[in-house]
Amino acid sequence: MRGGRHVAAVTDASFDLAAGECLALVGESGCGKSVLASALLGLLPGNAETAGSAVVDGIDVLAADERTLARTVRGRRIGLVPQSPAAHLTPVRTVRAQLEETLRALTGTRRKELAAATEAAAARAAFPPGHLDAYLHELSGGLAQRAATAMALIGDAPLLLADEPTTGLDRDLVDRTVDELRRHADDGRALLMITHDLAAAERIADRVAVMYAGRIVELADATGLFGRPGPRHPYTRGLLDALPERDFTPVPGLPPALDALPAGCAFAPRCPRTTDACGTAPFLTAGLACHHPVTPVETRHA
Ligand SMILES: Nc1ncnc2c1ncn2[C@@H]1O[C@H](COP(=O)(O)OP(=O)(O)OP(=O)(O)O)[C@@H](O)[C@H]1O
Ligand code: NI
Numbered sequence: 001m002r003g004g005r006h007v008a009a010v011t012d013a014s015f016d017l018a019a020g021e022c023l024a025l026v027g028e029s030g031c032g033k034s035v036l037a038s039a040l041l042g043l044l045p046g047n048a049e050t051a052g053s054a055v056v057d058g059i060d061v062l063a064a065d066e067r068t069l070a071r072t073v074r075g076r077r078i079g080l081v082p083q084s085p086a087a088h089l090t091p092v093r094t095v096r097a098q099l100e101e102t103l104r105a106l107t108g109t110r111r112k113e114l115a116a117a118t119e120a121a122a123a124r125a126a127f128p129p130g131h132l133d134a135y136l137h138e139l140s141g142g143l144a145q146r147a148a149t150a151m152a153l154i155g156d157a158p159l160l161l162a163d164e165p166t167t168g169l170d171r172d173l174v175d176r177t178v179d180e181l182r183r184h185a186d187d188g189r190a191l192l193m194i195t196h197d198l199a200a201a202e203r204i205a206d207r208v209a210v211m212y213a214g215r216i217v218e219l220a221d222a223t224g225l226f227g228r229p230g231p232r233h234p235y236t237r238g239l240l241d242a243l244p245e246r247d248f249t250p251v252p253g254l255p256p257a258l259d260a261l262p263a264g265c266a267f268a269p270r271c272p273r274t275t276d277a278c279g280t281a282p283f284l285t286a287g288l289a290c291h292h293p294v295t296p297v298e299t300r301h302a
Helices: 033-040 065-072 095-107 111-124 140-154 172-185 198-204 223-227 235-239
Strands: 022-026 076-079 159-163 189-193 207-212 215-221
Touching: 022 033, 022 198, 033 159, 033 189, 033 207, 076 140, 095 140, 111 140, 111 159, 140 159, 159 198, 172 189, 172 198, 189 198, 189 207, 198 223, 207 223, 207 235, 215 223, 215 235
Parallel strands: 022 189, 022 207, 076 159, 159 189
Antiparallel strands: 207 215
């Protein structure tokens, strides 16, 4: 896309997400997480191309036209907590006005119940009622984030995409937000949570998809990945080892530019386990795309 060049921002992403389940999508900045979410909502720029299918609640959202997306998908089948609230909330109306409008459109709340319903919607995302009459530019980043989360929860959509919903929040608000999002799944709906925050992913997710350079490289149950047997992909292991409560050792080097991917495994240049075999790209098979997975014994220290 950039400068007339073709960028494969997401390649061969394939996963299922059941009602009642939370999948966390993790990976370094720029690996394609938000592009994946935008594709599901038909919100990619006009010059972007998608291939394949993504069936959500009976509709192939990649094949759907703009009218269908606007009328039956966005907000109704798929809710979005956007990564940048500023881009999705309007600057010219108060938070209250925007919550009211969404409540009327998605839940048919009647006028005399609107005030109470608005406060209840705000409370779900820990948005303080005293700020309901503020405009976006009057809010801190964390408050704008909570306003966007409140908006996204209103439709109780069968699939909620939460793209970095905890940015700008301090730890106890992170936990509150994560627990409210978890409730969305526990009520029998699906949640795709995009995050850098592995602690938040561990708290909320049933399964974890790890993305590297536009591809899902590991897809595993959260308990196995964070506990035993531990991660199998060397990149996932690197991410976990970078956590302050573990080794605090960052993965060396930087991810490749997506328009200049190496041939073969994109992680090979940063990987401690690289061999000649890595010149051929590994496919995701049984939840793993790696020629030299980490063995469980090596994985955990204590
Ligand atoms: N409009 C665009 N034009 C050109 N390239 C784009 C565009 N949007 C995304 N990309 C490319 O897609 C890649 C993935 O971007 P994306 O926003 O999905 O990353 P991310 O994993 O969500 O990162 P972050 O954690 O920083 O939000 C970017 O590195 C960029 O190369
Ligand atoms: Ni993103």
